[in-house]
Amino acid sequence: MSPIAIQDQIPDNRCYGCGPANQDGLRIKSYWEGDESICTYRPERHHSAGPPQFLNGGIIATLIDCHSLCTAIANAYRIENRPIGSDPHIWCVTANLNVTYLRPTPLGLPVTLRARITASGPKKTLLQCSLYSNSDECARAEVVAVRVPNSWRNTQRQAPVF
Numbered sequence: 001m002s003p004i005a006i007q008d009q010i011p012d013n014r015c016y017g018c019g020p021a022n023q024d025g026l027r028i029k030s031y032w033e034g035d036e037s038i039c040t041y042r043p044e045r046h047h048s049a050g051p052p053q054f055l056n057g058g059i060i061a062t063l064i065d066c067h068s069l070c071t072a073i074a075n076a077y078r079i080e081n082r083p084i085g086s087d088p089h090i091w092c093v094t095a096n097l098n099v100t101y102l103r104p105t106p107l108g109l110p111v112t113l114r115a116r117i118t119a120s121g122p123k124k125t126l127l128q129c130s131l132y133s134n135s136d137e138c139a140r141a142e143v144v145a146v147r148v149p150n151s152w153r154n155t156q157r158q159a160p161v162f
Helices: 057-079
Strands: 030-033 036-041 091-101 111-120 124-133 136-148
Touching: 030 057, 036 057, 057 091, 057 111, 057 124, 057 136
Parallel strands: none
Antiparallel strands: 030 036, 036 111, 091 136, 111 124, 124 136
């Protein structure tokens, strides 16, 4: 495993799930392990579903989404033979997230996410990601990440008001 998490190498990331700059977020940490990326996360009590002993499905989807997108970003840097976070920055967003929930995920235990790239091109990366509790696969997802221009991160641009 790389000693520095993928997320800690992506500058100015304020995402709720994976942004180190978001003090109120999940702040996951993902690392390369061979051709897969791995993340271990310990959910907290306030991440519960209706039944307090299980992890909320939206949190599961967020963990999978963010772990997979950071993997896609890291892979794009790897393909270009550049360090993660180097200029010009690479950004990807979720085009599709299809999660299959296989069994309830117990709360109070760490979960492990494993993502692997199934196809990769200059603009699109396909990934498969699974979330495990102990050795039980609790959720599985297919994720499509698309690369966006660096201008997408323009922090000076105002968000639309609805």
